[in-house]
Amino acid sequence: MDPLKLLFTILLSGFLFNEVSGLECYVCTNQSNNVEKCLNTIKTCEQGEDTCLTEIRWGSTPYWSEGAPKQYYVSKRCSTKSECAATRKRYMPYCTHIWYEDWTCSECCRGDRCNYYIINGSSHSQSNVLLAIGLFIFGCTIAMA
Template identity: 60%
Template sequence: MVVYIKFLAVLFYFVLFFNFGDSLECYVCTTQNGNTEKCLRTIRTCEPGEDYCLTTIAWGSHPYWTINADKQYYVSKQCATKSFCEKTWNETLPYCERIWYLDWRCSECCQGDRCNYFVTLTGASLHSSLHLIFIGVLAISAYIYIGRS
């Protein structure tokens, strides 16, 4: 039993601390009319250091505000560094009102391959993590193994 737990611990640390060389993939598009077509079909492998997918959504008339102009969503998606994500989020935060009659703009960052498929406006607080899944599997395996002993 001790050998099994040591093996799982070593495997856990290996997965937690080593990068397997896979690059992040994000959906990419620029100022598209909604989260459709190009924003859902164009995928880019990010450059080293770009560990986040950034999505910016704007509501308003384009390219500038006019009286009685039709308003619609404009979506942009890209790969980004952590600092660029934080900078963009901080810049758009004062304009992220989401009131239908005002022009507004919000951004969100997420980590994980293709995590920016949906525009949720909550990606800053939701990070997919294989590590958490692995910990859960590890705990269940240990519980089952100990239960059989």
């Protein structure tokens, strides 16, 4: 077999296996920051969960009292694309980052472990699409040769 065709086959099968084997997301609930559990706990998502969802809240402790200190609460989990979109729609109007107000922000991303960082504005789904297009063009080039 031609070495270029073999390389193409290996790359394509790895890409397809990644899509079929199940999405992996970082998971944690109400952690005070994006370290330890939020960066060390990984879950293979259930069938149908095709998106990683990250939520970050800034606010007072659960039992609020006047002058109570505010802190971050980071949560990460597997989600469906529609659930994630609904969460973003619900929270993003209140995503102000104003230190003296309580606020909540959320982010959706698609791609294994794409929710490593919190509220980073990027998505690995774009890189997966670019990889697929690149592999397709590469395959067509080999087929024509």
